[in-house]
Structure formats: structure tokens, C-alpha cells
Amino acid sequence: MQPTVFVPTDLYVMLSAVLFVMGVLGVLIRRNAILVFMSVELMLNAGNLALVAFARQWGLANGQVFVFFVMTVAAAEVAVGLALIVAIFRTKRSIDIDDLHEMKG
Amino acid sequence: MENFPQLVPLVVFAPLIGLLINLILGRWLGERGVGLVAIGAALTAFGVAVLEWIALANTGYAPSVVEIGILRDWLRIPAAAVDIAWQFRVDTLSVTMMLVVSGIGSLIHIYATGYMHGDKMYPRFFVYLNLFLVFMMLLVTGNNFLVMFVGWEGVGLCSYLLISFWWDKTQKDAKYGTVGWKNSLAGRKAMIVNRIGDFGLLLGIFLVFWTFGTLDFYKPGEVPIAAAHGAAHAGEGEAHAEGEAVVDTHAAETPAEGEALQAQPLSAAMGVFNQAETFLAEGREVNFGPFSLPIQTVLTLITLFFLLGVTGKSAQIPLFVWLPDAMAGPTPVSALIHAATMVTAGVYLIVRSNVFFHAAPFSSAVVTLVGTFTALVGGFIALGQWDIKKVLAYSTVSQLGFMVAAAGLGAYGAAMFHLVTHAFFKALLFLGSGVVIHAMEHGHHHVAHAHAEHGHEEGHHEEEAFDPQDMRNMGGLRHTMPRTYRAYLIGTLALAGIFPFAGFWSKDEILADALNAGFLGGKLEGYIAFGLLFVAALFTAFYMGRQLWMVFFGEPRTEAAKYTGERDFGYPVMVRVLEVLAVGSILIGLINIPSGFWIFDPVLPTHAFTDFLAHTVVYAHAGSAQMLLAFIAVGAGIAMLLLARFIYGRHPVVDGDKDPLEVREQTAGIFAYSNARMYWDETYYRFLEGPFNRAALWLADKLDGTFLHDFVHETLLRDAYNGATRVLTDPVDLGLIDGAVNGVGRLVRWVAGGIRRLQTGYVRVYALSVLFGALLIMVLLLAPLLRQMLGM
Numbered sequence: 001m002q003p004t005v006f007v008p009t010d011l012y013v014m015l016s017a018v019l020f021v022m023g024v025l026g027v028l029i030r031r032n033a034i035l036v037f038m039s040v041e042l043m044l045n046a047g048n049l050a051l052v053a054f055a056r057q058w059g060l061a062n063g064q065v066f067v068f069f070v071m072t073v074a075a076a077e078v079a080v081g082l083a084l085i086v087a088i089f090r091t092k093r094s095i096d097i098d099d100l101h102e103m104k105g
Numbered sequence: 106m107e108n109f110p111q112l113v114p115l116v117v118f119a120p121l122i123g124l125l126i127n128l129i130l131g132r133w134l135g136e137r138g139v140g141l142v143a144i145g146a147a148l149t150a151f152g153v154a155v156l157e158w159i160a161l162a163n164t165g166y167a168p169s170v171v172e173i174g175i176l177r178d179w180l181r182i183p184a185a186a187v188d189i190a191w192q193f194r195v196d197t198l199s200v201t202m203m204l205v206v207s208g209i210g211s212l213i214h215i216y217a218t219g220y221m222h223g224d225k226m227y228p229r230f231f232v233y234l235n236l237f238l239v240f241m242m243l244l245v246t247g248n249n250f251l252v253m254f255v256g257w258e259g260v261g262l263c264s265y266l267l268i269s270f271w272w273d274k275t276q277k278d279a280k281y282g283t284v285g286w287k288n289s290l291a292g293r294k295a296m297i298v299n300r301i302g303d304f305g306l307l308l309g310i311f312l313v314f315w316t317f318g319t320l321d322f323y324k325p326g327e328v329p330i331a332a333a334h335g336a337a338h339a340g341e342g343e344a345h346a347e348g349e350a351v352v353d354t355h356a357a358e359t360p361a362e363g364e365a366l367q368a369q370p371l372s373a374a375m376g377v378f379n380q381a382e383t384f385l386a387e388g389r390e391v392n393f394g395p396f397s398l399p400i401q402t403v404l405t406l407i408t409l410f411f412l413l414g415v416t417g418k419s420a421q422i423p424l425f426v427w428l429p430d431a432m433a434g435p436t437p438v439s440a441l442i443h444a445a446t447m448v449t450a451g452v453y454l455i456v457r458s459n460v461f462f463h464a465a466p467f468s469s470a471v472v473t474l475v476g477t478f479t480a481l482v483g484g485f486i487a488l489g490q491w492d493i494k495k496v497l498a499y500s501t502v503s504q505l506g507f508m509v510a511a512a513g514l515g516a517y518g519a520a521m522f523h524l525v526t527h528a529f530f531k532a533l534l535f536l537g538s539g540v541v542i543h544a545m546e547h548g549h550h551h552v553a554h555a556h557a558e559h560g561h562e563e564g565h566h567e568e569e570a571f572d573p574q575d576m577r578n579m580g581g582l583r584h585t586m587p588r589t590y591r592a593y594l595i596g597t598l599a600l601a602g603i604f605p606f607a608g609f610w611s612k613d614e615i616l617a618d619a620l621n622a623g624f625l626g627g628k629l630e631g632y633i634a635f636g637l638l639f640v641a642a643l644f645t646a647f648y649m650g651r652q653l654w655m656v657f658f659g660e661p662r663t664e665a666a667k668y669t670g671e672r673d674f675g676y677p678v679m680v681r682v683l684e685v686l687a688v689g690s691i692l693i694g695l696i697n698i699p700s701g702f703w704i705f706d707p708v709l710p711t712h713a714f715t716d717f718l719a720h721t722v723v724y725a726h727a728g729s730a731q732m733l734l735a736f737i738a739v740g741a742g743i744a745m746l747l748l749a750r751f752i753y754g755r756h757p758v759v760d761g762d763k764d765p766l767e768v769r770e771q772t773a774g775i776f777a778y779s780n781a782r783m784y785w786d787e788t789y790y791r792f793l794e795g796p797f798n799r800a801a802l803w804l805a806d807k808l809d810g811t812f813l814h815d816f817v818h819e820t821l822l823r824d825a826y827n828g829a830t831r832v833l834t835d836p837v838d839l840g841l842i843d844g845a846v847n848g849v850g851r852l853v854r855w856v857a858g859g860i861r862r863l864q865t866g867y868v869r870v871y872a873l874s875v876l877f878g879a880l881l882i883m884v885l886l887l888a889p890l891l892r893q894m895l896g897m
Contacts, residue, residue: 097869
């Protein structure tokens with residue numbers, strides 16, 4: 001049985017690109033570490049969307065499965081990243097990433 | 106028995122093995138083991154020597170040459186046509202020397218086990234003794250001058266090592282107080298004085314090689330020309346007929362060599378002595394490049410160079426001054442090396458080269474005069490010495506003078522005969538003096554201990570002042586040491602030339618030969634030699650009588666002399682050796698009695714030893730008896746002994762007293778001159794050592810200090826160096842090299858200063874650069890696609 005509405009892959013890819021650009025801009029522009037983090041998640045999920053879209057187009061499971069790996073890694077990353085942010089907050093009483101520029105050359 | 110000569114390398118290698126064992130294991134063997142090894146090595150050599158003697162007697166005294174394959178070519182340089190084989194020569198002369206060296210050597214080894222008992226360097230001593238045997242055997246068994254020279258230098262080395270054996274012993278010195286270097290100094294003196302003589306011998310050997318192109322005495326199987334012709338000694342037909350027969354059989358045994366000799370050029374076919382005879386017969390001249398000299402002149406030069414070597418090694422004027430100082434060594438060394446064997450090497454050299462000396466009458470005359478004056482001077486100095494060993498040392502100088510004088514007169518048989526007898530009785534006397542010195546030391550320790558127990562403070566003080574070798578401290582030892590006394594008495598009578606002891610036969614033969622050379626041969630030096638040697642013989646009897654009376658007769662003049670004895674550990678073996686040597690000193694003279702001598706002639710073979718030697722020493726000839734001379738000489742000798750008793754028996758001399766001869770005004774000057782050793786050392790010091798030292802100081806100051814140091818080093822070298830380095834340091838090092846290194850540093854810093862601005866520390870900057878990087882990579886990846894889309 002065919003789906004009634006077939007959304008073309010192009011649209012998925014465009015949405016994915018828009019989401020990714022939003023994520024990039026978020027990472028570059030935002031100062032709050034939590035928001036930067038969320039933007040990173042947005043980029044990851046943009047990638048995920050592109051993966052599943054192509055997977056549907058070609059009728060292959062590879063892309064679908066790969067998304068699970070990305071989500072797992074993202075979860076692990078969130079765990080580590082949030083822990084880091086908590087640790088930074090405890091020492092600097094701030095989560096503004098512009099305050100963390102001691103590592104300059 | 107034909108193979109006995111093949112054993113001869115053992116006389117060299119048995120002591121070598123012994124010394125290696127003691128060198129490596131000596132520390133763990135203990136005194137007994139070390140002694141047994143050393144004695145065993147010496148006795149093995151003696152046994153081989155006896156076998157060689159038997160072999161000679163059974164093959165008609167034919168000489169043989171033995172070589173060991175790998176050792177033969179020890180010095181072979183084909184490019185320079187040098188091939189000096191190491192071969193062992195077994196003939197009557199070398200066997201005589203082997204028997205004396207190993208026989209007396211073995212006895213002295215045995216004696217030394219007692220004498221050196223308790224010494225901290227006991228194994229080392231026996232290593233040196235065995236080493237000495239090795240080199241002495243090399244000296245006497247070598248078939249050419251070079252091997253002989255190696256031995257000659259080796260025994261010199263051993264002499265040096267053993268003279269300064271107690272190098273750390275402290276002694277009193279008139280100038281510096283108590284010092285610890287006098288023994289080393291004595292060893293050094295022997296070494297340096299001998300170098301002068303060895304330089305002469307070496308020049309002689311070079312000249313021999315230049316003249317004859319070889320150094321071999323005789324090639325294997327070669328026959329001495331003089332012996333083969335037998336013309337020179339028609340009177341000794343018997344001995345030479347035998348020699349000829351032997352020679353023929355020997356030649357027949359080695360036909361292959363005979364053929365080889367025919368094919369080879371003359372110089373390779375004949376040893377030096379036969380070449381010398383041939384050259385003389387042809388009247389050949391020897392070419393020295395710009396000039397040439399007749400063979401007689403060359404032989405005279407060679408023999409004079411040899412004589413210089415002899416004066417060093419055999420302690421003749423002018424180089425004898427080292428021998429008395431050599432008494433610093435342990436007494437067995439004095440007996441073995443500095444009386445019985447090594448110092449006779451010079452006599453051996455002359456006798457071995459008798460063909461040369463026979464052809465050089467001028468050199469022979471010089472040899473005679475040197476020997477004669479040495480005999481006289483040595484005897485005279487011995488008259489005035491207080492030290493028991495110094496008397497014997499100068500006596501040795503004197504007796505070596507007798508031997509050399511005899512060799513110079515052409516009485517090679519008499520010279521060797523005196524060498525053999527002297528080895529016995531002088532070894533006996535030295536070893537006897539060793540026992541006496543040992544006993545005096547023990548007696549002194551005994552007295553010092555007794556003093557210490559009684560709380561006397563002087564005990565220690567006396568320890569330093571006491572000289573156990575000073576005859577003035579002795580006296581009456583014949584009661585405490587009867588066996589030593591009896592042996593010593595025999596040695597004294599033998600040395601004084603009293604009938605029938607060994608010295609009588611040999612010394613009388615020398616005197617008779619000198620007399621014959623003068624009256625029958627018409628040689629001027631014969632007259633001189635006879636007159637002066639007779640006086641020297643009188644001196645000999647007198648100083649030996651003086652010694653005998655001062656040491657053994659009268660009453661003990663010190664406490665130490667009272668407590669002498671010969672029963673403690675070590676003495677029995679030492680005294681037993683003395684007694685063996687005493688028997689030898691009585692009997693050994695009978696090997697060479699003159700013909701027509703009283704009752705001996707019909708009973709014993711006459712001049713047996715000279716005939717024995719004549720198989721090798723072609724110009725040896727037997728002397729005839731001079732009954733009247735013998736009678737006078739013995740009478741004079743006894744008179745001198747009695748005169749010594751008259752003087753020294755009546756006035757016992759205590760330390761600090763003047764000698765009876767010094768008290769009398771008529772003899773005081775003579776005694777002082779003798780006691781001061783005729784100022785030989787002082788004269789050498791004033792005319793040689795002093796100027797040499799001053800010249801050395803001047804050179805050190807001017808040449809080394811002012812010229813070399815101040816001018817060459819400081820001015821020339823240092824300043825030039827500094828100038829050169831300044832050029833190198835400033836522009837080159839500081840400018841170029843440092844500039845390059847620093848420039849690299851500055852460049853890195855400048856570049857880094859620009860780049861470090863990129864590291865802002867703001868996360869977003871990094872993120873942006875990651876973005877741009879990702880975009881760049883994407884563009885690159887998509888570049889072909891884009892190009893396609895844009896239509897190239």
C-alpha cells in the first residue's frame with residue numbers, strides 16, 4: 001500500500017540544511033554554554049534528518065541504523081558536556097563561554 | 106743418545122715454565138711449593154746439561170745445532186735479506202757454561218730457600234732467579250750473536266731487578282741520614298753502566314753483520330777451518346785428530362746440507378768464524394761505502410767493541426764500578442749473578458769469539474792489559490774494605506780480571522778453567538758470607554730483645570746503627586758456626602790459590618801462561634801481565650786472610666757475634682749447600698791439571714778440560730806446568746795468609762778503631778787509598794757525572810727554559826696561536842656561527858608572534874575556523890562536480 005502523501009527528499013534535505021545553519025549560527029553567536037550546547041544538538045539532529053531522508057529515498061536501512069548511533073553518541077556527549085558545564089560553573093560562577101578564554105596564545 | 110741434543114731447548118724452557126708457575130700461582134703455593142718449583146726447574150736444566158755432556162762424550166764431541174720449527178724464524182725479514190735463526194748450539198763450550206750455570210744455579214736455588222725464608226716477596230725472588238736462568242741459558246746456547254745478545258740483555262735486566270730487590274730497605278747515608286733508596290740506586294747504576302758496555306757489544310755485532318752478512322757462529326754441520334786443517338796446533342795432534350774424525354762423520358750424516366752449502370753463495374754457507382778465516386787467508390777488504398778496510402782492521406774494531414761490552418758485563422776497568430754496589434742485592438744473587446755466572450758472560454764472549462781475537466793481536470793485548478789492571482785494582486781495593494761482601498765483590502772484580510787477562514793472552518782454556526773453579530769457590534764464599542750475615546742479624550735481634558726485656562731504651566737506637574755486614578762487628582765465629590767456618594776456610598784457601606784447592610790449578614795456569622807469553626812468546630803484555638797478576642795474587646791471599654781472621658778468629662767483638670749460630674730454621678739447608686760447594690772447590694781443579702805435574706800427571710788425565718774445550722775453541726791450547734812458579738806462588742800465598750794473621754790476629758779491630766795498617770805511618774796512606782776504593786766513584790763523579798749533571802742543568806735552563814719554553818712556546822707558539830684564534834673567535838664564531846644560530850631563533854620568534862594572535866581563547870573563533878575548514882574541504886570535494894555543472 002502506497003503512502004498517500006509522498007514528501008520529496010529535496011524538502012527534507014532543505015529542512016536539514018536550514019536546521020544545520022541555525023545550529024551553526026547558534027554555536028557561533030550564543031554566549032550561554034547551555035544554548036551553544038543545544039545548537040550543537042540541533043546540528044546533530046539536522047544531520048540525522050538528512051540521513052533518514054536519504055535512507056528512505058534509497059530504501060536502505062544503513063542510514064536509519066546510523067542515526068541510532070548518532071543519538072547514542074549525542075547522549076553520551078550531553079552527559080559529559082553537561083558535567084563539564086557544571087564543573088565550570090562551580091569554579092567560575094558563570095556559564096558565559098566568553099569568560100573562558102584563558103587558553104589563548 | 107743421538108737424540109740428546111734435541112733436548113737442549115729444555116735448558117731454556119724448563120726455568121721458563123718454573124717461573125710462569127711461580128708467577129701465576131706463587132701466591133698460593135707457599136714457601137715450600139715455590140721453592141720446590143724453582144729448584145725443580147733449575148735441576149731439570151742441570152739434568153739436561155748433563156745429558157748434553159754425555160751426548161757430546163759419546164759422539165766424539167761433535168757440535169750440533171738444534172732448532173725448533175716455529176722459533177727458528179723468529180727474526181726473518183725476506184725483503185731485507187735478514188734471516189737470523191734462533192738455534193741452540195751444543196758444543197763443549199756451551200755445555201761447559203750450561204753445566205756451571207745450572208749446577209751452581211741449582212745449588213744457589215736450594216740455598217735461597219733457606220736464606221729468603223720469611224721474606225715478604227719470596228715468590229717474586231724465585232721468579233727472578235728462574236728468569237735469570239732462562240736468559241743465561243739463552244746467552245750460552247744461542248748459535249748466533251743476536252740470540253746471545255738477547256740473553257746478555259736479559260741477564261742484565263735480572264741483575265737490575267735483583268740488585269734492587271729490597272728496594273724499600275732503609276739504610277744509613279752519610280749525607281741524608283736514614284734513606285730508603287740506596288738499593289734502587291745501586292740497581293740503576295748497574296743498569297746504566299751496563300748500557301755503555303752493551304752499546305759497544307751491539308756496535309760490534311752490527312759490524313759483524315755488515316762484514317759477514319750473518320751472525321751465526323757456525324752453520325749447522327759446518328767445521329771450523331782451523332780445526333779441520335789442524336795446522337795451527339800441530340802439537341795437539343791427538344785432540345784434533347779426534348776432532349777431525351768427528352767432523353767427518355757429522356758431515357756424512359747431513360749430506361743434504363752439504364749439497365745445499367755448495368749451491369749457496371759463500372756468505373750464506375759459512376758462519377762468521379770460518380768466513381773470518383777465509384777472508385784472512387784471502388786478504389780481503391771490507392767495503393764500507395765510501396772507503397774500505399782490510400779484514401784485520403775490521404776484526405780489530407769488532408773485538409775492541411766486544412771488549413767494551415766485556416768491561417761492562419764482566420766488571421772490568423773502566424766499567425767495573427757497578428759490581429761492588431750490586432752487593433745491595435740478596436746474597437744468593439751476589440753469589441749466582443754477580444760472582445759465578447752472569448759476570449763471566451764477558452769471558453764467554455771472548456772465548457766464543459776466539460777466532461776474532463786470535464786474528465787481532467792488538468785487541469788481545471788491550472784485553473790482557475785491561476784484565477791485568479782490573480785484577481790489580483780489584484785486589485788492591487779489597488784490602489781496605491770493612492764490609493764482608495764488599496771484600497768479596499772486589500775480589501770478584503779481581504778474579505774476573507784474571508780470566509779476561511788469560512783470554513787476552515790467548516789462554517782461552519785457562520780463562521774458562523778459572524771461570525769454572527771461580528764459580529765454585531766464589532759462590533761458596535758469597536753463600537758463606539750470607540750465612541754469617543744472617544747469623545749476625547739473628548744474634549743482633551737476640552741481643553736487642555734481651556735489652557728490651559731489661560727495659561733498656563738503647564735497644565732501638567742500636568738497631569739502626571748496627572751493620573751485620575761489617576767485619577769489625579764479628580770475630581770468633583769459628584766457635585759458634587763451625588761448619589760454616591770449615592767450608593769458608595776451604596773457599597778462602599781455594600781463592601788464595603793454595604795447593605791442592607781448585608784456585609791453585611786455575612790461577613797457576615794463568616800465571617804460567619802469562620809467563621810463557623812473555624818469555625817464550627816475546628809479548629810485552631805477557632811480562633806486564635805476569636808481574637801484575639802475581640802481585641794481584643798476593644793481594645788475594647792477603648785480603649782473604651784478613652777476612653778469615655777478622656770474621657772467624659779471635660774473640661767476639663760485639664754482643665751480636667756472641668749469639669750467632671747455625672741451627673735455626675733455614676741454616677741446615679744453607680750450610681749443606683756450603684759443604685757441597687766446598688767439596689767442589691777441592692776437587693774441581695783436578696779436571697785440568699797441567700802435564701808433568703809432580704805425582705798427579707801419571708794418575709790423572711792432563712789438561713783434560715782444555716782438550717775438551719779445544720773441540721770448540723779452536724785456538725785453545727794447553728799450558729805446561731811451571732813447577733817452580735807453582736812452588737813460589739803457593740809459598741807466597743801462604744806467607745800472605747800468615748802476614749794477615751800477624752797483623753789482624755794480634756790486633757782485633759773493633760768498630761770505630763783504626764785498621765792496624767792505618768795506625769802505622771808507612772802504610773796509612775795506602776790503606777786510606779784502598780779504603781776509599783781508589784776514589785773511582787769520586788773520579789767518575791767529578792769528571793763524568795758532575796759535568797754531565799751541570800751540562801744537563803744548563804741545557805734544562807737554557808735550551809728547555811729560555812729557548813724552548815720562553816721563546817718557542819710562549820712567544821712563537823702561544824702568541825701566534827692567540828692571534829689566529831682571535832681571528833677565528835670574533836668574526837667567524839661570534840659573527841657567522843652565532844649569528845646564524847641567533848638568527849634562526851629570532852625568525853622563529855617573529856613568526857610565532859604573528860601566529861599566536863590566532864589563539865584568542867574564544868570558543869566561537871575556533872568553531873568558526875572549523876566551519877571554514879569544513880566548507881573549504883567541501884568545496885574542494887565538490888570542485889569537479891561544480892566544474893562539470895558550469896560546463897568546465
